[in-house]
Amino acid sequence: MTCRVCGGPVEPVAWALNLKIVSRSATEFFCLQCLAEHFKTTVASLEEAAARYRAAGCVLFPPT
Ligand SMILES: [Zn+2]
Numbered sequence: 024m025t026c027r028v029c030g031g032p033v034e035p036v037a038w039a040l041n042l043k044i045v046s047r048s049a050t051e052f053f054c055l056q057c058l059a060e061h062f063k064t065t066v067a068s069l070e071e072a073a074a075r076y077r078a079a080g081c082v083l084f085p086p087t
Contacts, residue, residue, distance in 0.1 A: 026054035028061075036073050039083035043076060
């Protein structure tokens with residue numbers, strides 16, 4: 024799977040974040056970096072959000 028913006032690889036955690044905060048029915052995905060830019064945030068805060076979702080038991084997020 025490649026990023027719709029930069030064509031780079033979409034990591035599993037980025038994929039899960041796309042489904043969670045972009046759309047459950049997303050067919051195009053952003054990599055972590057482009058997701059951060061799209062939402063005017065930082066990769067670090069996206070990773071924090073992912074950690075929160077994972078801790079909450081969200082099945083989209085693979086265990087570390
Ligand atoms: Zn990208």
